Amino acid sequence: MTFFDFALVGAGIAGASLAAELAEGGARVLLLEAEDRPGYHATGRSAAFWEECYGGPELVPLTLASGDYLRDNGFLTRRGALYIGRDEDAGELDAFMERFGKTGATIERLGREGLETRIESLREAWTGAVWEPACADIDVAGLHAHYLSRARRAGVVLECRARVSRVAKSEGVWSIGCEDERGFAAANLVNAAGAWADTVAQMAGARALGIQPLLRTVAQLRTSPAPDPDQPLVLDIGGTFYFKPEAGRLWLSPHDEQPSAPCDAAPEELTVAEAIDRLEKVVDWKVEAVERRWAGLRSFAPDRLPVYGRDPRVEGFAWFAGQGGYGIQTSPAAARLAAQLLLGLDRDDMTRGLDAALYDPARFD
Incomplete structure (x- = not known):
């Protein structure tokens, strides 16, 4: 042996x-x-993005330390990310800036005008954002x-x-x-x-x-109009959705974290429907079809x-x-x-x- x-x-x-x-x-x-x-x-089953602030301030050093290796070896394609909010979310957006402002992440506070130049057909309720220009898709x-x-x-x-x-x-x-x-x-x-x-x-x-698997759902949608391929990753500052373009389609998640036993994870129809409902409150797009859906387990220590x-x-x-x-x-x-x-x-x-x-x-x- x-x-x-x-x-x-x-x-x-x-x-x-x-x-x-x-x-x-x-x-x-x-x-x-x-x-x-x-x-x-x-x-x-990853949603495949490199985002400087993802996971909290304690994870930013690991993410930033990995960035050059991923870029130098051709695994990143720049996209940018927007954490968006409504008037009532202004405090959360400001707190985000305060929380990550000294971590080394590159972030900028935007108003409605900055949002309109980056997301097509954005509904009027969404008035502010934090912009993270370095966010990238990962191969x-x-x-x-x-x-x-x-x-x-x-x-x-x-x-x-x-x-x-x-x-x-x-x-x-x-x-x-x-x-x-x-x-x-x-x-x-x-x-x-x-x-x-x-x-x-x-x-x-x-x-x-106490490492707990949490189920995360993603759906691939065909929309009208199709998303701009250069549109940023868009995340709700309240943590209830994110979406991004992918090969002419839209990848959408309700940002769910359902506790699960270790398993071959599968998506639930209701969760996908909830995600679409949230999307329709953000942009004036028609969802023509759900082409794919999947789920994966993201495992967290306490x-x-x-x-x-x-x-x-x-x-x-x-x-x-x-x-x-x-x-x-x-x-x-x-x-x-x-x-x-x-x-x-x-x-x-x-x-x-x-x-x-x-x-x-x-x-x-």
Whole structure:
């Protein structure tokens, strides 16, 4: 049996990016994926944008630290983002400016005139916004493939249809068994299992951290008129919708966060209908058809910050989980930071300004 330095559970963007970084740091790495192919769940169902303020001020450093890597490798296409509000939302828009004004994010307060130049057929009720010009679309599939390719070139062994069913540790070695009776051995077990993170932790004898999967719904609409392809991502400052153009269609979400068990998430018709109702209160467009609908699980720790690093109680067990909806946009810096922590390496230019204590699993002890 081949012995690995690190066995990672989950080959979505989290596992793929961390596997590449660990292997390039000299480790022998095994990447275990339960499904037929990597990225079937959250990674493959992303709304695909890089937005500086997404996730809160504590996440901005990770997002900004990842930006140059994503841009330099061609994974970002500039779009811009608008957080919009009505007269009664002016206080929330001002609070947003105050909350993110000193984080390094580029934001600007706009009035109705600034909105009209950026959104066609906007209804009169919407009178103010925060403009974030750096927001960009992410080539999620390309980024995920990039990390899988880097991992493969660095010697990572990827095993698909390898659903972990049991783990045990003896004399410093993890024995990992899968449902199909395959077995593996590693010195370190890394939990990159997304919605299944607490399940994997409990298998390993670690304390579940309360990482909760939340269902997020997206629908692809055909509208009349079709959305301007250069229109920004539009988000409600109150958190009840967002939408953006995509290949001549509109991607719309009601920004839902429905608690869910770990599963192959599916959208509900009522949720899609609610999203369309909210859209029609924002723009004077006719929805001609719902062409696609899907749902994914975004998994959050209780404080809604990611969990990176070694478990404080179980030696040889580490976390790379709880990344919510921002795991893709922060993946370059997050994976680099986690690999440095796990391998005991010095920080580099990408990670030097990051506060690892914010994301340490020991904060829940």
